[in-house]
Amino acid sequence: xxxxxxxxxxxxxxLAVGLLLTxxxxxxxxxxxxxxxxxxxxxxxxxxxxxxxAPKPKPVNPLTGGAVSKHGVVAVKIxxxxxxxxxxxxxxxxxxxxxxxxxGLTRLLAVYDSSLPTVEAVRSTxxxxxxxxxxxxxxxxxxSGGSRNPxxxxxKSPLKSSIGDRxxxxxxxxxxxxxxxxxxxxxxxxxxxxxxxxxxxxxxxxSPSTAGLKGAxxxxxxxxVVGGTPVEFRYKAKTHRYYRYINGTLQKTAAGKAISTxxxxxxxxxxxPYYKDRDVLGNPNAFTYTVGKGSVAVFRDGHRVNGTWSRAxxxxxxxxxxxAGKAIALRPGGVWVVLTKxxxxxx
Numbered sequence: 001x002x003x004x005x006x007x008x009x010x011x012x013x014x015l016a017v018g019l020l021l022t023x024x025x026x027x028x029x030x031x032x033x034x035x036x037x038x039x040x041x042x043x044x045x046x047x048x049x050x051x052x053x054a055p056k057p058k059p060v061n062p063l064t065g066g067a068v069s070k071h072g073v074v075a076v077k078i079x080x081x082x083x084x085x086x087x088x089x090x091x092x093x094x095x096x097x098x099x100x101x102x103x104g105l106t107r108l109l110a111v112y113d114s115s116l117p118t119v120e121a122v123r124s125t126x127x128x129x130x131x132x133x134x135x136x137x138x139x140x141x142x143x144s145g146g147s148r149n150p151x152x153x154x155x156k157s158p159l160k161s162s163i164g165d166r167x168x169x170x171x172x173x174x175x176x177x178x179x180x181x182x183x184x185x186x187x188x189x190x191x192x193x194x195x196x197x198x199x200x201x202x203x204x205x206x207s208p209s210t211a212g213l214k215g216a217x218x219x220x221x222x223x224x225v226v227g228g229t230p231v232e233f234r235y236k237a238k239t240h241r242y243y244r245y246i247n248g249t250l251q252k253t254a255a256g257k258a259i260s261t262x263x264x265x266x267x268x269x270x271x272x273p274y275y276k277d278r279d280v281l282g283n284p285n286a287f288t289y290t291v292g293k294g295s296v297a298v299f300r301d302g303h304r305v306n307g308t309w310s311r312a313x314x315x316x317x318x319x320x321x322x323x324a325g326k327a328i329a330l331r332p333g334g335v336w337v338v339l340t341k342x343x344x345x346x347x
Contacts, residue, residue: 075139144164
């Protein structure tokens with residue numbers, strides 16, 4: 001009895017398995033499979049989606065927003081009086097600072113990276129120059145000489161200087177100009193001799209886009225003062241550049257090229273008399289503080305963007321932000337920075 005029961009159960013199980021197999025062969029449900037639908041396949045290298053990485057953004061020169069230079073950076077102190085003009089190759093500088101010296105006069109602190117030309121007229125150092133340039137790192141620095149105190153300040157700085165009065169490399173005299181307005185510096189020679197380093201970020205932001213100028217007031221003429229010296233730039237929409245004027249006259253280089261820039265930054269700073277350095281008439285030099293913070297007006301593409309500048313320490317970059325707190329972007333191509341005293345006006 002027991003044996004027959006086991007046999008019966010085995011036969012029933014066999015019939016059930018056969019029924020299941022028959023059902024599976026006809027499809028899991030009552031519908032037939034569509035022969036036009038391809039069977040799923042395991043992904044292979046040929047059918048996998050493309051994972052090609054997006055191209056890396058092209059590096060740009062932090063001092064111009066353009067092509068990265070293969071040169072070292074060299075800064076030069078250049079005369080800015082009638083006796084020293086027309087300057088030679090000032091138009092090839094990437095960044096130019098207009099700063100106050102003694103007697104209300106101005107001098108230029110020009111920074112070169114994209115090219116390293118021969119420049120003229122090189123003049124003496126001032127105590128505030130190492131502070132302005134510290135944000136660039138241990139770059140090359142050229143001056144004709146200087147008083148005892150400014151030279152001592154320079155020697156304590158990380159700048160790699162070439163001083164004419166000390167027989168520095170790359171410096172000579174132009175026989176066609178009177179002393180002291182005839183000192184010439186070959187910046188390529190200087191950069192190689194002092195092993196000037198490559199450009200680093202000093203806080204400038206660059207963009208060809210004018211989207212950030214929406215709502216910014218038009219500004220096609222800039223007039224302010226540095227010390228007792230008027231400073232003026234006029235904008236030409238055709239070239240997207242601001243041209244430098246002195247006493248209503250367009251300024252040109254020794255080669256006859258108009259001096260211009262796509263950007264002008266008017267940076268309001270603390271400026272005080274520096275009694276440790278005086279000229280032959282007893283006038284104290286001026287010291288401009290470029291570490292700290294203050295107001296700024298940035299001009300590009302015929303517009304003015306108001307904001308603030310800040311620099312935490314000498315080795316830190318200078319940041320420029322709009323009143324809305326956004327970085328102010330400059331048009332690629334270089335910049336002139338007007339270091340004027342707090343409280344001065346722009347008209």
